[in-house]
Amino acid sequence: xIAHDRRTADSRLARLFVAPVILIVGATAPVPxxxxxxxxxxxxxxxxxxxxxPFVGLANFVEAAGDRRFxxxxxxTVMFAAMTVPIELALGLxxxxxxxxxxxxxxxxxxxxxxxxxxxxxxxxLVWRLVFDNTTTMFGxxxxxxxxxxxxxxxxxxxxxxxxxVAVLLLAGLQTIDQEIYESARLDGASxxxxxxxxxxxxxxxAIVVAAAFRTLDALRLFxxxxxxxxxGPGTATEPLSLYAFVALMERLRFGYGxxxxxxxxxxxxxxxxxxxxxxxxxxxxxxx
Amino acid sequence: xxxxxxxxxxxxxxxAACSGGAHGRHLSFSGSAxxxxxxxIRTQLARFAAQHPGVDISVRITPDAANQRHQLYVQWLxxxxxxxxxxxxxxxxxxxxxxxxxxxxxAIDTTDFxxxxxxxxRWRGVLYAVPWFVDAGLLYWRTDLFADAPASxxxxxxxxxxxxxxxxxxxGLVWSGARYEGVVTVFIEYLAAFGGRIFDDDxxxxxxxxxxxxxxxxxxDSLGEQGFVPVSALSWQEEQVRFxxxxxxxxxxxxxxxxxxxxxxxxxxxxxxHIAIAPMPPAAGGRPSAALGGAQLAINRYTREPELAxxxxxxxxxxxxxxxxxxxxxxLPARRSLYDGPDLGRALPMPIADVRRALDATVARPVTPVxxxxxxxxxxxxHRALTSQEEPSTALHGAAREIRALLDRSGLRGxxx
Numbered sequence: 001x002i003a004h005d006r007r008t009a010d011s012r013l014a015r016l017f018v019a020p021v022i023l024i025v026g027a028t029a030p031v032p033x034x035x036x037x038x039x040x041x042x043x044x045x046x047x048x049x050x051x052x053x054p055f056v057g058l059a060n061f062v063e064a065a066g067d068r069r070f071x072x073x074x075x076x077t078v079m080f081a082a083m084t085v086p087i088e089l090a091l092g093l094x095x096x097x098x099x100x101x102x103x104x105x106x107x108x109x110x111x112x113x114x115x116x117x118x119x120x121x122x123x124x125x126l127v128w129r130l131v132f133d134n135t136t137t138m139f140g141x142x143x144x145x146x147x148x149x150x151x152x153x154x155x156x157x158x159x160x161x162x163x164x165x166v167a168v169l170l171l172a173g174l175q176t177i178d179q180e181i182y183e184s185a186r187l188d189g190a191s192x193x194x195x196x197x198x199x200x201x202x203x204x205x206x207a208i209v210v211a212a213a214f215r216t217l218d219a220l221r222l223f224x225x226x227x228x229x230x231x232x233g234p235g236t237a238t239e240p241l242s243l244y245a246f247v248a249l250m251e252r253l254r255f256g257y258g259x260x261x262x263x264x265x266x267x268x269x270x271x272x273x274x275x276x277x278x279x280x281x282x283x284x285x286x287x288x289x
Numbered sequence: 290x291x292x293x294x295x296x297x298x299x300x301x302x303x304x305a306a307c308s309g310g311a312h313g314r315h316l317s318f319s320g321s322a323x324x325x326x327x328x329x330i331r332t333q334l335a336r337f338a339a340q341h342p343g344v345d346i347s348v349r350i351t352p353d354a355a356n357q358r359h360q361l362y363v364q365w366l367x368x369x370x371x372x373x374x375x376x377x378x379x380x381x382x383x384x385x386x387x388x389x390x391x392x393x394x395x396a397i398d399t400t401d402f403x404x405x406x407x408x409x410x411r412w413r414g415v416l417y418a419v420p421w422f423v424d425a426g427l428l429y430w431r432t433d434l435f436a437d438a439p440a441s442x443x444x445x446x447x448x449x450x451x452x453x454x455x456x457x458x459x460x461g462l463v464w465s466g467a468r469y470e471g472v473v474t475v476f477i478e479y480l481a482a483f484g485g486r487i488f489d490d491d492x493x494x495x496x497x498x499x500x501x502x503x504x505x506x507x508x509x510d511s512l513g514e515q516g517f518v519p520v521s522a523l524s525w526q527e528e529q530v531r532f533x534x535x536x537x538x539x540x541x542x543x544x545x546x547x548x549x550x551x552x553x554x555x556x557x558x559x560x561x562x563h564i565a566i567a568p569m570p571p572a573a574g575g576r577p578s579a580a581l582g583g584a585q586l587a588i589n590r591y592t593r594e595p596e597l598a599x600x601x602x603x604x605x606x607x608x609x610x611x612x613x614x615x616x617x618x619x620x621l622p623a624r625r626s627l628y629d630g631p632d633l634g635r636a637l638p639m640p641i642a643d644v645r646r647a648l649d650a651t652v653a654r655p656v657t658p659v660x661x662x663x664x665x666x667x668x669x670x671x672h673r674a675l676t677s678q679e680e681p682s683t684a685l686h687g688a689a690r691e692i693r694a695l696l697d698r699s700g701l702r703g704x705x706x
Contacts, residue, residue, distance in 0.1 A: 045699075046364075047363065047385060047389065047658070047662070048658070048659070048699050048700075049389050049390065050388065050389070050390075051699070051700065069669075142520045142521050142523075144523075144524045145520045145523040145524065145676050146676070147678050231467075231468060231469075233467075233468045234672055234673070234675075234676035234678065235468070235669055235670075235673035235676060235678050236669055236673075237676075247665075250360065251356065251360070251661075251665070252661075252662055252665070253360070253363055
């Protein structure tokens, strides 16, 4: 009886805590999303005012499905995420393990590791652009004129910038693992590698999934690095989805088509977010069992 | 987007509230207002205000990057804001703004202006903007390496290659090959030099003609180790091109007139006193060419002071103001008669005979309301061809197909020239 009362009191309190967030998100999120959907169903071209703004149904989406540049942009975006996120997770885990071990100067080591994350992306992108710009370095190879090589500076900047973020998330996870488990593993004669793969990684799974989710969703919205470093070029070889949507909206001023492209960015990240939420549930069940 | 329009409206309301008081009328001008150009325009506006008691004029500063200024104008005019009253337009914007009904038709006599510039400011036969100053793409060459400008495009290649091999100059020729409007202006010159065009006389797209494919193939083959143009030029805009030439790293440079004064400064330039200019030389079946650029003045459709704005446009494009602009900012007057008198020769830093030869060779870019989008299509395909992602013929056929689709979508098929 008492337990039951406490549970209702708790859930009432919980609802009270959650209410402001739901109110704010509920008041702000649906309006722009709905107005983007509305715009995507119309032809609205600021440069061609004589065409008016007729309702065109799904015509903008049909156009996108037949637009090579759009399909290329989807491919670029997915490949970028698939290429960079695993590297960031692996490096982030390594950095987290080091930070976890460090005894002296802990604060300084952690602050130093976080530095790239604190630098604004545009500034970092300009610096990395200079690093790879063949007129200022010894690489002697023109990275930005080659459709494949142009991805390397972008990926390098992204890995450099976001690995610390992954490391800090994983460090928090590491600190929740009970040290006694390692002690008994050592007593049983488990090697360091064995400990890493049978204790650390499985117990860290929820944190890894969270880090992977954040990074993947960020990578799918990739915009600022290619915008600053390559402008999407050469040609459109490094143009991700968000950059193409930006070009359609802000340069061509095609609000209808651009909104349809924005919705595709939204749809892509939303689907991936759903997948991660599911695997997060799975990871915590594994941990609990 | 929306918030920007809202902000622009708010700014205008506030400005109108501050300036629209009982005394006097107000005009606002928007255009390039940095450095010498800014000081000059302020002087000239003050002179106009002195001639019109009770009128005060302000300068609305807009970004100097053409894309950004264009975007801002389009947002303002879509929102029907009455200010700025007088707008500085790029030569390729007039048709777009006229077709959209954002600028007013003008009743100004244009017989004295360069015909190509005046033509670019007409839409469906009506004049919508007045040429203010003209720009022409120039081939800069080094007088310490050569005795004459090359007479043909093959001679250009031969001279450039020889300078690299025998005189130890790092590059033969440099131009702005980044994916932006600059690469289109360079291509337009090669295109005319090879006898090609973008639209034919009937308004049909001919940018994938055999001449055009030859022009683009020539550009691509001139790049890299085997050629005479550096691959890095594919990410260069005007200033990087100028730095390379100014540091003595190239025998030729394709750039605009603004570079002249900077290159002649011995403090900063290694090629000072060793430069000359010419148009892009022709290939067989083509003609010498220089891409036509420049600025125009137009009047906001929603202005509250149409007559006053028109007299400001007439004042700024009058011979006296143009000569002063040539003297202070080295910008080339858009009036032909000024090139006959002695004053301009004294006002301009570069040899006036060479300037005239380049202006006689000018080629206009297509006059169409969808120029910006058309140019973007070309930029992408040209850049793909120059970076060997597409063959020149594939690139130009792709561009032609997309431009046709664009004209169909905009209801403009056959309306361009």
